[in-house]
Amino acid sequence: MKKTAAHSSARRYWLFKSEPSAFSIDHLAKASKQTAPWDGVRNYQARNFLRDDVQVGDQVLFYHSREEPLGVFGTMQIARAGYPDFTAFDPKSKYYDASSDPDNPRWMMVDVKLIQKFPEPITREMLAQDTTTASMLVMKRGMRLSIQPVTFDEWKAVHRLAHVPLPADSR
DSSP states (O other), X not given: OOOOTTOXXXXXXXXXXXXXXXXXXXXXXXXXXXXXXXXXOOOHHHHHIIIIIOOTTOEEEEEEOSSSSOEEEEEEEEEEEEEEOGGGGXXXXXXXXXXXXXXXXXXXXXEEEEXXXXXXXXXXXXXXXXXXXXXXXXXXXXXXOSXXXXXXXXXXXXXXXXXXXXXXXXX
């Protein structure tokens, strides 16, 4: 696996967006061992994060997009680092990419494991009103990237807004 110049062994924090009708935090909670592949990413910048930067142990905010309420519904942890997204090779998959070559995969996926579902979602409005979270990438106008880095301060602030403690191994 290619390592970027900025890569380090320190834990990183991310926000992953998903439309809840496609895959919600409840789907993850019901999955075997509360673990599932995060597939279907079809944006090159997001793919590069999955391929080059997202590592086992990194922690992730699970953000429901496109359907109200928009916001962070809980947290997950990376259980398996980037590997080829096999849905790109399956003609029956909605994520099929006829031009993707199994010998030189274009698209990547990771496996995620549920850490916790928040008692109540942290809505976009709540994020906008908090001085720390208001500047998160997800809050920027026109930001559609489904995989986004999050700072440790933003990670802590979301947990504060959710009135839940940080996971024991957050830092």
